[in-house]
Amino acid sequence: MREAAVGQGLLGILGGMGPLAGAAFAARLVALTPAGRDQDHVPALLCNDPRIPDRSSARLGQGEDPLQAMLAGLRLLERAGASLIAIPCNTAHLWYEQMARRTRVPLLHIVEAVCDDLERLGARDPIGLMGTPATLKLGLYQEPLRARGYEVIVPDELGLAQCVAAIAAVKANRPAEAFEPAAACIRALVARGARAVVLGCTELPLAVPHDRRDEFGAVLTDSIDALARAALARCGREAAVPATA
Template identity: 60%
Template structure:
């Protein structure tokens, strides 16, 4: 562990990232932008482990590609060695390994779905129908549905053809550094869910907040829960409690 100089700003946040690198970098930007800070020293100290070599999570889960688990574990161990006080992981699909990761570390590990549920409540959406956008793997395995339905929400999804046409492409475009091209299909995916009666829409893949960036959300008639912003706010709340 690297010796830590004395200072007033509390423990360090560990960010297990690289899935993809744009999403991890955007998380760091939003962590700073959402922090109520008067000086740079007021911000959350953080270590970003951004390793885009981590194998594709949907393929790994389906058994059609390499297993990402050893790489995820290596990232957690690297963050432990850096001396962090808690870990966040700005990748929704990687949370399918969340329980194994928690079992591998004694550090607090903030869950992105729990952060989104808190964000919905913060936005005043305490019941109703929630539209979900994310990878096909995240949605088919019910990562969000289990938690939301346990809280009394109903979940709305695109059908398979709609997902393939409007949701999967913007995720791939962001990973290819083509964020501008990602807006139109992502906005169409969101609108389909709104037209079906969604009271709010969750951007449940961390590429989607880059496809539908905050500066353009005034063009969208929807309450949006952005999983990157929700996780950043959860990290800020952890830091505020940990530094007391």
């Protein structure tokens, strides 16, 4: 082997939240890497363990706290050789500080990755924001976006219900049923003036296929791809524009 042994210097991925988003992150990381053969890709280890209690319920006071389960997953990744960790779940980032304090290796932050992606895309505000009830209510994105000078538009009650329906359909393995509610929420945000929309839950990019991203008249930023781009940048790799998304 060329540089290092298998199992050393891995990008750890704390997935399972949900599991399709975790697997999709691993796939998009590969697809966005400039590579001509297997050995050119970033070594990665995906812990796709879905037994972590629901993040949104917990944050809204209705369920078990997921922190211990997330820390168990992070420890598994650290022990197995991760030197950097990505967490493809926006809601999990409500516990970011608690996780980062107890983890020896750096944790990427999905909100910073999305904010950087908005700049890469040259997005102009107002920025429409989609996500889970917990992230929208607790302001995971609102403050960082405003700190970068963006005006933010959040969904109304109907829009929030559409986000919830789209996310639930993806988690129930029915992605085709997720498109319409997600699209309706995007359209409503654009009708209210949004010039860019954050797909700020990692199920939402799976609800809106890449080949349907152009039909909304707004820039869409995809929190799975943004996090993959951030990971590649930290690994010294510039993301490629894939021939096919």
